Amino acid sequence: MRARVRASVVGGTAIRIEEDPEQAAQGEIPAFADIVREHQGMVFGLAYHFLHDRGLAEELAQEVFLELYRQLERIESPAHLVFWLRKVASRRCIDQIRRRSFWPKLRLDEVPEPATKTDGRDPMLSRALARLVASLPEKPRMVVILRYQEDLAPAEIAQVLGMPVATVKSHLQRSLDMLRDKLARAVGEIAI
Amino acid sequence: MSYLEEDLKRTLRRIEPSAGFAERVLERANAPAPPEPSWWESLGVLLRPPCVQWVALSLVISFMIPAAGVYRKERQTRAEGERAKQQLMFAVRVAGNKVHRVQQRVLEMGRMDTRI
Structure with missing residues (x-):
């Protein structure tokens, strides 16, 4: 079973990340949800402006956050979190277009x-x-x-x-x- | 900042996804991870319909490439044989004509000797 990670935004300036399987059941969801809610506009916006497809943008944004969920232990600070999200979203957008080279012109x-x-x-x-x-x-x-x-x-x-x-x-x-x-x-x- | 840059800033603003986005992400994040496939399941992947087609195709191709090589080599050998046969027939025909001419000459000389 995968180790549960608890992440929380403290005062909007710091992220506390704890590996705590006991508390995970109650604690991880709201904390990670806060991160998603805070940054969803940025990630979805990047994907939407780049792909011009709401469905694809939503799928891509979800995948970015799922990757974040898996990599949460490596995030060191809120600034690092924002940088990480921008970097992963940008790369995934470019990869998406490259994979679909037959993408029709808008x-x-x-x-x-x-x-x-x-x-x-x-x-x-x-x-x-x-x-x-x-x-x-x-x-x-x-x-x-x-x-x-x-x-x-x-x-x-x-x-x-x-x-x-x-x-x-x-x-x-x-x-x-x-x-x-x-x-x-x-x-x-x-x-x- | 130019008017164009201001327009770009207004056009390329952050956009919120549809309602319930965070909940959908969390639902996917909390979905149980698929179990690691065992070795026989990994092997079974090769037998699933799209894979079977690819495996069959690659087998056919891997058989056809050497077969095509053998066929080509055989055709080449046969063509060379045909060419050698034609050359031999030509040589035999030329030699036959010469022998015939020599024979006639000998016969003519024999007739001339008997007259003398």
Whole structure:
């Protein structure tokens, strides 16, 4: 039988992880559930923006958390937990796309509506932008998502994706140039 | 930050999964782990329908490759034999013609001797 692990978030700043089979029955579920609830938006968001498929994104996010459940003993701090989740989610997203090389190209009308409210922004622009981000190659796409969803600096993105900072910067620059050009053509007279 | 970057930030916001996500993860996390398969069960995997097809296919291929080699070698040997046979027949025909010509010459010379 697998050793039970108890993890808990203490004051939002630390994680206490105990191997305690006796208390596991009561203690592990709420603690791990807290971690899932706290970070599900980040992991699901990364997967959804990358894959543009709610079902696949949910499956991938669940697998990331299940892997976390198995690896919980190795997590040293909340910062390490967030880094680990971003790294594993990013790699799994890229692997998923590579495994499905026959993945059909997204068309504008196939991009699903975001589950969140639009808060006054132009929904057409958002759809066009989401579609254009989805058309980027795998690594630049993940770089853009980490940069703008997670607000990470190039050095942090480089750590998560295991690539040189210069490569991250060049992916970002080229992606932004491409998005700017394509968006101007797609949307027309929009001041960018 | 440019307008494009602001738009990207708004478009690529964190998204919450559908309700009950954490519960679904926990359900999967607490599902009993599948028992380790014993050696005969691992062997039995080879006999399941998709595996049987692959095993049969690989057996057929592993038989066909040497068989094709043997067949090709045999065809090559037979072709070489045919070629040698043709050459021999040609040589025999040429030699036969020459012998015939020499024989005629000898006969002619014999007739000339009897006249003299």
